[in-house]
Amino acid sequence: MKLTRVLVVEDDADIQKVIRMSLKMRGVAEIVLVDTGADCLERLKGFTPDVILLDVMMPHLDGYETCRRLKQNPATRDIPIVFLTARVQKADRERGLKLGALGYLTKPFDPMTLHDQILALFPEASSRKGEKGTGAEK
């Protein structure tokens, strides 16, 4: 499997750049960056990425709420979501995964392995999808 299109939802411009370079280095062709949860919902109209990298702490619409809305919408619910967040506590992780995310990665991340860490989440997701038919619930 190869990641070709990634939507990055991150409100910190510097971290956006690091994520973009990290994915570009590993050959991801299309990396779309948005700053907010609302922009994420908007950008997904007519655009289906291989995965959404989603920050949690963002103003107005946080990552959890964005994820919840994406999973409720039939048009977006099958797009895998991977949280990439500074919220490292167990309860935060459990909350993210309960919302149907494929994975939960924490900051600071290693830009050299970010791409592989995201890819590594996929085999489990596909088997779960087969079982439940609703995407990558954990």
Place this chain on the structure above:
Amino acid sequence: MSGERHILDSLGSGLLVLDAQNRVEFVNRTLAEMLHMVPEDWVGRPAGEFLAVMARFALPVALPRFDWPEIFGSRDIEWRDGESLRYFREDSAPLSTGAGGAAGGRVFAYHDVSHEKAVDRMKSEFISVASHELRTPMTSIKGSVDLILSGFAGETSPEMQELLEIAQKSCDRLVRLVNDILDLSKIEAGQLKLNLERLDVTEIAVRAVCAVKPLADKAEVRLRVDRPQPLPLVDADPDRIEQAITNLLSNAVKFSPPKSQVSVELSADGEWVQCAVCDQGVGIAEKDLHRIFGKFQQLSEGRRRGGTGLGLAITRGLIDEHRGSIWVESRVGEGTRFIFRLPITAPHSPSTAALAGQVAKP
């Protein structure tokens, strides 16, 4: 008691005295008002009836077990009265006759600690928010440095490479420090949630050894697990016990000379499963042993090797939360053994474990 009644009624704290027959001997005005009752109505009545009234307000039920006559107790309880929620610390002690002998009764004092609880909560929230906020700039710094070091942004001179590696190492240390502060604040605030499972500590030790192996390989230190007999199962949180063993192993590796060995020795007796992490390193001077589990009490060698100074404090906190015990044995020049024990009998819920931790013999 009646002579001192006006003094005891003037106290800001609630006061209850039960006699040797487990009957109410005295209730001061403050506690009576908390319970909306007339104190005189209660003298001589069974403690159980009093308990039933108290249970309408207090959680957990406000009387500790009456069959602990020799033990001083202290615990925090929630006090709900309509819309109002306050926190009280209940201290209890055996009632002395004053002549050195025990009368068999018990005295309970209720202090309002709502303000302390609020301050504690604010402190924990601050640490939690600060740790999240610190992660954002650390992510940018670490990410940028890692990418430059990878050669992605072009070639770097050997001097630049060396300086960037210093920045990278320091950033990694900062991340560990933030993680450790967050962990320790949770432990100290009693907010660590243990996910208890019935488990074999051997499996956890093997996992910890795998996690530390890259560090050990780099330091040319051999790791091994010794388990002479199968271990009884314990009720413990696998992630937290792995964190404890990993902390001890990382420490042991850091202080071990190349070609030496670090071993995890597992054993059990009727009551405990014991895990000892043993190294053949420099050892710890006797004068330093007493402070080894303190916060930021690392010896200078530890600081030089990139430790945060919180690892052992966290490890002790994790073991305490499991109602276990931990200690250290060491000889300079021969090596060090960190030993912890976990009870084989199932621990109670974490809140009960925390309560047990607060109860001390006089």
